[in-house]
Amino acid sequence: MLAYTLKRLLAGIITVWFIATATFMAMHMVPGDPLMNDKAVTAEIRKNLEIKYGLDKPVTEQYFIFMGNMLRGDFGISFTQQNRRVNDIIRDHFPVSATLGLLAIFFAATGGIIWGALTALYRNRLPDIIIMFLVILGISVPSFVFAALGQLLLVNINGLLGFSLIPVAGWGTFSHMLMPSLVLGLGTMALLTRLMRSSMLEVVNEDYIKTAKAKGLSPLRIFFKHQLRNAILPVITILGPSIAAITTGGFVVELVFAIPGLGRYFVQAVQQLDYTVIMGTTVFFGAFLVLMVILVDIIYGFVDPRVRLQ
Amino acid sequence: MKNCLAMLLLLSFSGPIWAQNKATSVNFETQTITIALTQEPPQLNGMKATDQVSILILSHVMEGLTRYDRRGNIVPGVAERWEINDKDATFWLREDALWSDGEPVTAHDFVFAWRNALKPETASEYAFILYPLLNGEAINKGEMDAARLGVEAIDDRTLHIRFERPTGYFDKLTAFVTYFPARQNFFESRDQRFGADATDLLYNGPFQISQWVHSASLRMTKNPYYWDRSNITLNAINADYITADTRSRLNLFIDGKIVSTELDGETYKDALTQRFRIRRFTTGTVFFLEYNHRDNRITRNLNLRRAIQHVFDPDEMVNKVLATPGNLPGKSLFPVWLKGKHDKFRQEYRAPEAPLDLNQARQYLAQAKAELGLATLPPLVLLVGDSPTAAKQAEYLQGKLKATLGLDIKIDIQTFKQRLAKMTAGEFDIVAAGWGPDFDDVMTFGDLLTSWNLNNRGRYNNPAYDEQVRIAMNSANPAVRMDAMGKVQQIVFDDAVILPQYEQGVIYLLHPALRGVVRRVVGADPDYTYAQVIELDQKD
Numbered sequence: 001m002l003a004y005t006l007k008r009l010l011a012g013i014i015t016v017w018f019i020a021t022a023t024f025m026a027m028h029m030v031p032g033d034p035l036m037n038d039k040a041v042t043a044e045i046r047k048n049l050e051i052k053y054g055l056d057k058p059v060t061e062q063y064f065i066f067m068g069n070m071l072r073g074d075f076g077i078s079f080t081q082q083n084r085r086v087n088d089i090i091r092d093h094f095p096v097s098a099t100l101g102l103l104a105i106f107f108a109a110t111g112g113i114i115w116g117a118l119t120a121l122y123r124n125r126l127p128d129i130i131i132m133f134l135v136i137l138g139i140s141v142p143s144f145v146f147a148a149l150g151q152l153l154l155v156n157i158n159g160l161l162g163f164s165l166i167p168v169a170g171w172g173t174f175s176h177m178l179m180p181s182l183v184l185g186l187g188t189m190a191l192l193t194r195l196m197r198s199s200m201l202e203v204v205n206e207d208y209i210k211t212a213k214a215k216g217l218s219p220l221r222i223f224f225k226h227q228l229r230n231a232i233l234p235v236i237t238i239l240g241p242s243i244a245a246i247t248t249g250g251f252v253v254e255l256v257f258a259i260p261g262l263g264r265y266f267v268q269a270v271q272q273l274d275y276t277v278i279m280g281t282t283v284f285f286g287a288f289l290v291l292m293v294i295l296v297d298i299i300y301g302f303v304d305p306r307v308r309l310q
Numbered sequence: 311m312k313n314c315l316a317m318l319l320l321l322s323f324s325g326p327i328w329a330q331n332k333a334t335s336v337n338f339e340t341q342t343i344t345i346a347l348t349q350e351p352p353q354l355n356g357m358k359a360t361d362q363v364s365i366l367i368l369s370h371v372m373e374g375l376t377r378y379d380r381r382g383n384i385v386p387g388v389a390e391r392w393e394i395n396d397k398d399a400t401f402w403l404r405e406d407a408l409w410s411d412g413e414p415v416t417a418h419d420f421v422f423a424w425r426n427a428l429k430p431e432t433a434s435e436y437a438f439i440l441y442p443l444l445n446g447e448a449i450n451k452g453e454m455d456a457a458r459l460g461v462e463a464i465d466d467r468t469l470h471i472r473f474e475r476p477t478g479y480f481d482k483l484t485a486f487v488t489y490f491p492a493r494q495n496f497f498e499s500r501d502q503r504f505g506a507d508a509t510d511l512l513y514n515g516p517f518q519i520s521q522w523v524h525s526a527s528l529r530m531t532k533n534p535y536y537w538d539r540s541n542i543t544l545n546a547i548n549a550d551y552i553t554a555d556t557r558s559r560l561n562l563f564i565d566g567k568i569v570s571t572e573l574d575g576e577t578y579k580d581a582l583t584q585r586f587r588i589r590r591f592t593t594g595t596v597f598f599l600e601y602n603h604r605d606n607r608i609t610r611n612l613n614l615r616r617a618i619q620h621v622f623d624p625d626e627m628v629n630k631v632l633a634t635p636g637n638l639p640g641k642s643l644f645p646v647w648l649k650g651k652h653d654k655f656r657q658e659y660r661a662p663e664a665p666l667d668l669n670q671a672r673q674y675l676a677q678a679k680a681e682l683g684l685a686t687l688p689p690l691v692l693l694v695g696d697s698p699t700a701a702k703q704a705e706y707l708q709g710k711l712k713a714t715l716g717l718d719i720k721i722d723i724q725t726f727k728q729r730l731a732k733m734t735a736g737e738f739d740i741v742a743a744g745w746g747p748d749f750d751d752v753m754t755f756g757d758l759l760t761s762w763n764l765n766n767r768g769r770y771n772n773p774a775y776d777e778q779v780r781i782a783m784n785s786a787n788p789a790v791r792m793d794a795m796g797k798v799q800q801i802v803f804d805d806a807v808i809l810p811q812y813e814q815g816v817i818y819l820l821h822p823a824l825r826g827v828v829r830r831v832v833g834a835d836p837d838y839t840y841a842q843v844i845e846l847d848q849k850d
Contacts, residue, residue: 032727036734039360039435040764044452048433081352083506084524092524148557155561164334168565169558170551171526258346258553258562260525273727 005298012290019286020279024066027278028059034079034273053079053275066279075280080272086280089265094284096171097254097261101247103177104185108246109239111189116196116235117228123201131193138190146183147256154179169258180257184250188242192235199231206230233304240296244289333566336823336843341544343824343843346551346559346568350525355505356490357427358434362835368487369834370530370547372515375401375420375469375484380828380840382750384481388415388491388514389469396476396786401484403467408535409493410513417463419491425449425456426497427488436488439748442477476786479751485833486749516542516839525552543826543842560819569821570836575634575699578817587822590636592815594831595746596645596755599692599707599809602739603770608687609739613678615806619664620671621714622707628812631706632699636815643759643802644795645813647831648752651792655752659796662803668714675715689718693738696725700742703811733767741767744814750832752795756782759807770807822846 035049050056053076054065069076075086115135119128151168158164167176203209204227212222251263262281269277335344351364356372359365377387389401407415424443427434430452437450444460460472471480483489492504493512500510508522516538517530528549532542551562559571560580573581573588581588601609608614624639638646642661650658679687692707694700701723708719719740724732733741745765747754757763757779761771775798782794802808820827823846828837 030728031731032725033731033734034727036727036730037360037435038730039438040734040767041433041435041437042451042764044430044450045433045435045437048430052433077502081350081506082358083353083355083503083510089524096526151558151561155564158565164565164567168561168567169553170567255553255555256558258526258551258555258558260523260552264525271725271727 001301005294008294008297012287012294015290016283016287020067020070020283021063023279023282024063027273027275030273032273034275053077070279070283075283076276078277079274080269080277086276089277090262090280090284093260093262093265096259097247097250097263100177100181100184100250100253100259100261101243103181104246104250105188105239105243106185107182108185108188108192108242109235111185112192113196113228113232113235115189115193117200117223117231119193119197120200120204120231121223132197135190135193138186139194143183143187144252144256146186147180147253150179150183151256169256171257171259176257176259180250180253180259184246184253188246191242192238195234195238196231199234200227203227203231233300236296236300236303240292241289244285244292247288333821333823335563335567335569336821338823338843338845340546341843342546342548343544343569343821343838343841344548344550344567345570345838346553346562347528347549348552348554350552351528353505354511356487356492357423357432358436359487360435365487366834366836367519367528367530368490368515369837370515370517370839371511371513371519371533372487372490373407373536374486374489374491375403376481377485378828378830378833378837380826382828382830384485387485389484392481394478394480397473399471399473399480401469401471403469404537405467406537407514408537409496410518410533410535412535413493414466415491415493415514416466417469418466419493420469420489421459421461421463422494422497423490423492424461425459426492428459429456434488436748439483439486439488442473442475442480442483444472444474446474475784478786478788478791479749479753482750482832487833517547520546527552542839544838547838563819569824570818570827572816572818573634578634581819586819588635588817589820590815590817591829592636592638592645592647592813592831593746593835594645594647595744595814596640596643597742597744597811597814598640598643599811600741600743600768601770601806601808602736602741603768603807604736607736607739608678608682608684609690611678611682612805613674613681614687615809616664617671617674617678617715618711618717619806619809620667620674621710622809623666624811627703627706631703632812634815634817636817638813638815640810640812642799642810643808644752644755644799645747645831648755649750650752651788655792655795658792659799661799664803671715675717687717689720690739691722691737692719693722693724693729693732693741695729695742696723703742736767736769740809742811743767747832752792753779753782756795756798759802768808770805772801772805772807775801775805775807 035046054062078084078086078089115131119131122128154166154168158168166178170176209222209226212226250261251267254261254263265277266281266285269281347363349363351367352361353359353364354368356368359368373387375387375389376384379385388403388407390404392401393399403415403417409415424440426432428437428440428446428449430450441447445454445458448454449456449459462470464470491514496512497504503510505511508519511519513519513533516533516536518533519528520531521529530547532539532545536542551568553559556572556574556577559568560573560577562568563571564584601615603610624641628637628639641663642656644655646654646656648655679685692704694704704721708721711717711719722738732738745755745758759766759770760776760779778794778797782791785791823843824841825844826841828840829835830837
């Protein structure tokens with residue numbers, strides 16, 4: 001178990017190193033100049049900016065300096081917010097994305113499991129057909145459409161009520177989180193519903209279910225104790241990458257709902273060619289994703305004793 | 311999920327209702343308003359700030375020697391009176407100008423801030439705005455020590471300035487953020503973090519930042535130490551929402567959460583159906599097509615540029631392509647709002663116009679082809695940004711030039727940074743560019759196309775143009791300066807240096823209970839400093 005975990009962690013570190021290197025190379029290959037802005041500056045000012053950000057050195061040297069700093073956990077100073085450190089940006093804004101993401105995962109997981117189980121129970125009957133139609137909708141409609149529609153819905157509800165029941169946008173209280181996390185989780189919810197449905201249907205025909213029925217167990221007990229527990233495994237597998245994807249992929253939702261998450265910095269940094277923020281957020285998100293996958297693998301062993309970690 | 315969707319569809323058709331009375335964006339009793347920012351202010355160190363949002367915030371929480379009043383006139387700020395001569399100027403500071411920690415604002419704070427902004431290590435993009443100060447440019451280029459800057463604190467309350475050249479409009483410059491003061495001991499105590507958080511700044515303006523949660527909210531409250539506090543009615547301006555999404559901001563406005571929002575082509579239609587009163591304002595920015603005048607480019611040919619000049623219709627651009635109210639057709643490098651000798655500059659010096667004349671244009675084109683020795687011209691590269699409006703404009707031009715002159719245009723759409731890199735490197739024939747004013751004087755536009763201006767990305771080089779700008783720069787006499795600028799306007803037209811497209815306008819919504827909000831072409835826009843919340847009639 002311990003050896004397995006260590007092995008996975010080592011592989012994870014190599015993955016993160018690879019992500020950092022690939023991002024560094026890609027970033028420097030993108031045409032455009034991070035130090036250029038609307039107003040042209042004199043050669044002297046430019047030289048000073050290059051020195052400040054170490055861009056006066058050859059790219060290979062910049063790479064080794066960056067890697068050295070990264071090992072010490074220092075991502076440098078942002079190019080666009082010249083008095084803010086990238087570490088501060090991650091520390092200030094990741095918790096927001098994480099809170100939003102966890103709530104979204106909560107919605108997605110509970111929704112996905114319940115709807116999935118329902119469709120399996122009512123297989124090929126009306127509830128199944130309706131839910132599966134909505135699932136296809138949920139998978140194919142991009143999140144920015146849901147975000148806009150969700151916000152419009154809130155505006156209209158509040159307009160009808162004459163007071164603000166649920167805030168239209170912003171951040172601070174629990175009610176601010178409801179709509180954005182629901183919107184953010186919809187895609188994953190749809191995916192999990194479909195996954196849950198197929199794995200439930202698989203389990204239904206297993207011998208141990210027949211045995212349980214033959215023993216005369218109540219349908220409820222069979223459903224919860226035998227069907228659900230066994231069908232949930234594939235859902236857990238996909239949950240790891242989903243957590244990372246949701247926590248990091250909320251750019252549009254953050255923009256529409258005016259949420260101070262890290263996703264906005266992640267995307268805007270690329271548009272602004274903000275080298276340090278690009279590197280900082282990408283490496284951080286990359287490491288987060290790797291960690292989630294490892295965690296899920298370990299949890300998997302606990303949930304299903306048949307899985308041996310080697 | 312099913313119910314949710316059904317309800318959503320139902321409500322989308324039911325038509326939104328806006329109850330103005332429930333709005334929480336304005337509060338009459340507490341005199342508090344809530345606004346939205348389009349982005350987090352990236353730089354609240356006044357010496358280095360360049361963007362609109364930072365300038366908006368800074369202009370509410372800081373004050374220079376002078377400031378703009380409600381009507382856009384220069385009035386006393388930290389300075390209570392001043393005297394501007396050809397070679398020097400003196401500002402006398404008021405006694406009751408205080409920092410937000412109760413200490414007085416002194417002349418030394420200005421000397422420190424200006425020297426710092428010019429130091430090459432500071433790498434301020436706006437350093438050039440301090441070049442009228444003696445030795446300013448040399449210090450900025452690292453040729454001289456900052457201590458030799460032509461500014462001196464004679465005592466705590468007297469600031470003496472020596473000029474590099476006559477600068478009659480210096481009192482307008484001192485209202486700008488780069489000219490704001492900074493106290494040395496505080497600045498040094500914050501090291502690299504000056505301006506990074508609410509506590510990393512000292513305030514001397516009408517408001518102070520009381521709370522700043524990055525990318526979430528920025529709250530400004532009335533500054534109890536501000537000398538003119540009795541004329542400030544608002545107690546708090548809360549920027550509780552930060553998002554670049556115009557639709558999201560319109561929704562917040564409909565929900566009564568924010569007092570104002572700007573509209574784009576799409577949200578404009580929605581605002582119309584809501585029957586909001588739509589206000590318009592001209593931002594002062596001029597958009598134009600800049601030709602590449604470098605030797606290896608065919609756009610260097612004057613007759614080719616003249617041919618295009620005679621087929622382009624700025625009215626059509628404004629009414630059919632941009633198609634939102636507020637924009638004005640572009641007729642000159644100098645926008646309509648600039649002041650001249652007594653009246654508006656454009657009234658005193660009419661912008662020459664090229665008549666729409668296809669025959670004439672074709673003659674010019676034929677001449678151009680003969681001069682270039684080409685039977686057919688290669689496609690012209692039109693470099694534009696990656697916004698939907700930019701693409702729309704580029705396609706319009708492409709169609710127009712093909713239909714009238716048979717010219718082929720290759721549209722090159724690039725992201726912000728890449729477009730800038732290509733502009734600077736000269737990799738274009740025509741580039742869609744814009745220029746916004748830095749200060750309220752003709753010179754902010756006039757010197758744009760001089761041979762020494764780094765923002766002259768087309769590398770236009772005409773000694774006659776340069777000479778007129780020098781004449782204007784070396785005189786403090788309005789008649790001399792304006793005449794020179796009038797000639798500049800004529801040269802830009804005769805040489806078809808650029809092709810003016812439009813003067814940018816914005817359309818926006820404003821809560822009816824909020825009065826006294828000022829929109830400005832330079833400095834804080836919108837300016838809430840003198841705004842107040844009035845009590846609306848319940849029927850309203």
